[in-house]
Every structure is written in structure tokens, then in C-alpha cells.
Amino acid sequence: xxxxxxxxxxxxxxxxxxxxxxxxxxxxxxxxxxxxxxxxxxxxxxxxxxxxxxxxxxxxxxxxxxxxxxxxxxxxxxxxxxxxxxxxxxxxxxxxxxxxxxxxxxxxxxxxxxxxx
Amino acid sequence: xxxxxxxxxxxxxxxxxxxxxxxxxxxxxxxxxxxxxxxxxxxxxxxxxxxxxxxxxxxxxxxxxxxxxxxxxxxxxxxxxxxxxxxxxxxxxxxxxxxxxxxxxxxxxxxxx
Numbered sequence: 001x002x003x004x005x006x007x008x009x010x011x012x013x014x015x016x017x018x019x020x021x022x023x024x025x026x027x028x029x030x031x032x033x034x035x036x037x038x039x040x041x042x043x044x045x046x047x048x049x050x051x052x053x054x055x056x057x058x059x060x061x062x063x064x065x066x067x068x069x070x071x072x073x074x075x076x077x078x079x080x081x082x083x084x085x086x087x088x089x090x091x092x093x094x095x096x097x098x099x100x101x102x103x104x105x106x107x108x109x110x111x112x113x114x115x116x117x
Numbered sequence: 118x119x120x121x122x123x124x125x126x127x128x129x130x131x132x133x134x135x136x137x138x139x140x141x142x143x144x145x146x147x148x149x150x151x152x153x154x155x156x157x158x159x160x161x162x163x164x165x166x167x168x169x170x171x172x173x174x175x176x177x178x179x180x181x182x183x184x185x186x187x188x189x190x191x192x193x194x195x196x197x198x199x200x201x202x203x204x205x206x207x208x209x210x211x212x213x214x215x216x217x218x219x220x221x222x223x224x225x226x227x228x229x230x
Contacts, residue, residue: 035219037167044224045159045167045210050217059217062118095166102173103157103214107166 002026002106004096009111016086020111022079022096027106030054030074033099036081038092039110046092049081050099086115119144119213123222129230136198138225140211145191148215155215158187158196161224162207170209171196203229 008020022034036048049070051058058070069082079096093110100106120143130136146155154174159167169178171187174194184199198205206229211222 037221044208045161045212045221047212047219047221050219061218097166099214100172102176103169103178103212104159104167105169105178107168109166 002098004098004106004108006094006096006108006111009094009113011114011116012086013117014087014115016115017082017084018086018113020081020083020094020096020113022081022108024077024079024096024098027098029072029077033101034070034072034079035097035099035104036070036079037095037097037104037107038090039095040089040092043092048094051079083113086113088115091115118218119146119216119220121211121213121220121222123211123225125225126223127226127228129228130198130201131230132203133200134230136201136205136227138196138209138211138227140189140194140196140222142192142194142213146213146215147191154190154194155213156187156189156194157212157214158185159210159212159221160205160207161210167210198227201227201229 003025005023035050049060051070055072071080095110096108097104098106122141124139156174158171161167175187186197208224
């Protein structure tokens with residue numbers, strides 16, 4: 001069974017950094033591109049970033065380039081998202097999702113990041 | 118960036134009736150090499166992560182009921198629920214995966230009238 005389990009969210013102060021993790025199981029993690037998508041409370045889905053299978057190529061939403069860094073450890077079957085200089089508008093549930101080439105076919109339950117003083 | 122515009126923002130439909138959601142992209146998401154539209158539809162029920170319903174604009178994901186159908190090509194797309202069931206209450210999103218950033222539409226909330 002495919003599982004994606006995010007962790008690392010929580011309450012952080014503006015300006016701080018955070019690293020989110022997504023533990024993958026039940027499929028050949030190293031064979032899939034992976035994405036992060038976020039959703040602010042009561043709002044729509046916003047695509048954040050994607051990374052290729054070996055971690056050498058990444059794309060970002062325009063508004064997130066520079067503060068967000070996606071990475072992966074295929075030996076640990078884990079996807080990461082490093083976010084620096086957090087702002088209140090970064091408050092959201094962050095989802096890890098698998099790219100099947102046909103679409104984003106598996107999603108985790110998400111991890112909530114709250115940025116507030 | 119490709120901008121995805123969904124309409125309406127919300128709609129209320131009686132049980133058993135048809136629901137139609139529109140999605141327009143600011144640029145074509147049709148790949149002329151393979152003739153596939155890089156457009157997906159997702160369903161998100163309250164408190165849950167999104168679920169992929171339709172890919173290539175019109176192909177249902179495995180296990181998705183056939184009352185869900187997708188159509189369109191190029192820049193204009195439609196998701197149709199032919200006979201709305203209570204379990205279809207959700208927010209529906211389109212997404213283009215033709216070119217990064219892989220933008221989503223703003224969502225359409227479907228409720229029972």
C-alpha cells in the first residue's frame with residue numbers, strides 16, 4: 001500500500017526556518033518525481049515545488065523560489081521541504097504528493113505549519 | 118505562468134441532477150506530439166487530502182465512478198458529474214501539469230440543493 005506521511009510542521013515565529021519531511025513507503029520511491037502542494041486554511045490548493053527522481057532537478061512556484069528548497073534522500077525514501085524566513089502567509093497544510101506522470105496520484109494527510117508570533 | 122480559471126466558484130445541485138464545472142487555462146496545455154492534454158481534476162472532501170479523479174483531461178483514474186467525466190482540449194475543459202450523489206459533496210480543482218509551475222484552478226464547491 002502506498003503511504004506518504006508528512007511531519008515537521010508546527011507553530012513557528014516569523015523569520016524562523018523549518019524542514020518538513022515526507023516518509024514514503026509501499027512503492028519504488030526513487031522511480032517517481034515528487035511534489036509539495038500547500039493549502040492555507042479555508043483556501044485553495046497551491047503548487048509549491050517538484051523534484052526529479054535523483055534529486056538533481058527542481059522547480060518552484062515563482063513566489064516561493066529562493067526561500068523554499070526541495071530535496072530527497074532515496075536511501076531513506078524521504079522527501080524534504082526546507083522553508084526559510086517564514087512569513088505569516090506561509091501558514092498552511094503542506095502536502096507531499098507522488099507524480100505518476102498522469103497526475104498527482106497519491107497524497108499524504110498533510111502537516112500544518114502555523115507562522116505566528 | 119499558466120493561469121487556471123475555474124467557474125463557478127460554487128454550485129448547488131439536486132441529488133441525481135447534473136453538475137458541470139468549467140476550467141480555462143491561459144495557454145494551451147495540449148502536447149501536439151502525443152495529443153494529450155496535461156490537465157487533471159481533483160476532488161477534495163472536507164478534512165481530507167485531494168484525490169485524483171481525471172487525468173489527460175478525460176481519462177478516469179482507476180476506481181472513479183463513471184458518473185464523473187472530463188472533456189475539452191487546448192484551453193477549455195469541463196468536469197461533469199452526471200448524477201450527483203451525496204458523497205460527491207466536495208471542492209473540485211483542475212490543475213495543469215504541462216509546464217511548471219503546475220498551477221491549480223481556484224476550486225469549485227459542490228453542494229446539495
